[in-house]
Amino acid sequence: MTVADACATEDLLSRAVGGESAAFTALVRKHQRLVYSLALRMLSDRHKAEDLAQDVFLQLHRSAASIESAAHLLFWLRRVTINRAIDRLRREPRYEDVSLEEGLLLVSDACDEDPLLQRRLRELVGRLPAAPRAVVLLRYQEDLDPAEIARTLSMSINTVKSHLKRSLAILREQVGNTAAMGPDGTASRLEHAPTKHGSVT
Amino acid sequence: MRAFVRRLTFACILLPAMLAAALAAAPDVRVKMPNFGSLAEKASDSVNITLDSALLSIAAGFLDSSKPEDAAAKELIAGLKGIYVKSYTFDKDYAYPSADVDMLKKQLSAPLWQRLVGVRSRKEQANVDIYMAIDQGSANGLVIIASEPRQFTIVNIVGSIDLQKLHRLEGKFGIPRLQLEEKK
């Protein structure tokens, strides 16, 4: 987030707190991808994700005055979305599988990527337990480093690292199996490479 | 209407008056215990128990009827209105103030009170007096005055007393065997 972007967000925030609904609408538009995507990947259901994302913005509308900065807003949205999703998964634990419809809808539009593999990855992430799933999403969707994930989820950094390590091992194994038995007879070779935040150990 | 007013007058005035008269007629068998302040000061151990009817009923509520000793104690206190005990134990032989004991004994006069037992033991150097209040043929009060060289005890039991029931408590709660059977 650039300084100008943060300033713009904070301006919208203060105007929204002042009761300007257009400013709040702009805030929603600016952050709807983040909130909806987290909700969707946590719940694996478009309708429930839409519902949850709307709930998050309703809550933001009520507590906008307590948000101090643009960075705080991002932190708040991630935290509230993940917590609400985990609460919902606890109440309705049958969200394990990504439907075929979801898989097709979420196929990436980038032409240099393997759409079947990505669909399979989304399925597998959707099958992870709630806490590791949240960690993986914040790491790979939101590009947060383990310390930021730990703050967002109120976990220790070691727990975050442990979740990431185990989740990646599971995903690598599962994707490896899928690839080995892939319909085209070719196996994708997946290796864990260091990221811009360093490798997770 | 007049009949109703008469009944109301009866209920409001006469019934309480009759009840008060009946209560006044019942002999008061609770004796006025001396203070025994000097005894308490010198005693190495003193017991001062005051159980009126309210406390007796509370105590009865905490006796477990399924246990034989509790059931027997519950039965014994069913007809009692009060138990008052003062007992002083001394480290060495002690001469009790006779004035206090005389004041107590003055209250235990005929015709209400009858001395059942008045014994002086040379062997045990003990004096025991047992008084019983007899009203209309039934015992409804008991006083025991026991002075031993190192212990002085006064017990006042108010209410209908059945010594046989007390006898059933022998050997329970540390109550010694009374050997009442042999007395028969």
Added chain:
Amino acid sequence: MSNNLDDQLRSALRAVDPGDEFAARVMARIANESMRPRRSMPAGYQWLSAALVAAVVFGALIVHDRQVRREQQGLEARRQLIEALRVTGEKLDLAYRVVNDEAHAATRENPGA
């Protein structure tokens, strides 16, 4: 095609947009919420309900305290009753022993009596 898992995950989990109408739906819900009559009580009633809750909690504490005291009183009364019965039994026993001893002594002193 990237062939490492990190890149594949980043790509697979790329954020998706809920659609152009999403913000409008959120604003409609907000408008709906603000039009709905508030269920919350007026300030005076909120104080009243807080006072009621406090009174109930206070009452429960008093009842609990009374129960504890009553139990303590009952156990103490039971202890006193047992002590009183023990002392009474002991003194009746003493009287019996003294009567017996004196009777035996009289028999020994006057064997012909």
